[in-house]
Amino acid sequence: MKRRFIFTMIIISVFMCNILKAQNNIYNPNADAKTDLANAIKKAKLEKKHVLIQVGYNACPWCIKFHKFIHENKEIDSLLTTNFIFLLINYSRENKNMELMKQFKFPQRFGFPVLLVLDAEGNLIHTQDTGLLELEKGYDPEKVKTFLKNWTVKALDPNSYLN
Numbered sequence: 001m002k003r004r005f006i007f008t009m010i011i012i013s014v015f016m017c018n019i020l021k022a023q024n025n026i027y028n029p030n031a032d033a034k035t036d037l038a039n040a041i042k043k044a045k046l047e048k049k050h051v052l053i054q055v056g057y058n059a060c061p062w063c064i065k066f067h068k069f070i071h072e073n074k075e076i077d078s079l080l081t082t083n084f085i086f087l088l089i090n091y092s093r094e095n096k097n098m099e100l101m102k103q104f105k106f107p108q109r110f111g112f113p114v115l116l117v118l119d120a121e122g123n124l125i126h127t128q129d130t131g132l133l134e135l136e137k138g139y140d141p142e143k144v145k146t147f148l149k150n151w152t153v154k155a156l157d158p159n160s161y162l163n
Helices: 001-023 032-045 061-074 074-082 100-101 141-148
Strands: 049-058 086-088 114-118 126-131
Touching: 001 032, 032 061, 032 086, 032 100, 061 074, 074 086, 074 141
Parallel strands: 049 086
Antiparallel strands: 049 114, 114 126
């Protein structure tokens, strides 16, 4: 009876660990990042937005934390979806997407996650070290909102400042 209980507890523990691990798998190492990027750029052009890329990997706790933070905070999520086409690009042992990293001037040098802002033509216009957006053991909502607001299409439009 005791062995059966222990065996059952082990099975439940393994099952729960797999569920928690699956919830944190936001990056797809097998994704075709070049195609995903091309689609995001097309959509950004149609919607007159910029592309915001979060580069990271599934074993990175700060990558998972940032992803959850931006989508769980309603104001930040609204800023994001109103002004950007959002894309995750994997950088892990399984797939470093080195061709894209080279194209974007090796953003991995900032650590992970790292954010890339592209215009609707696919040109890199900013690389953001997310360490600068942190507050204690998480992210600072005001810093993240300021970052997003400063890299919108409107914020970079010279006509916004001429009047």
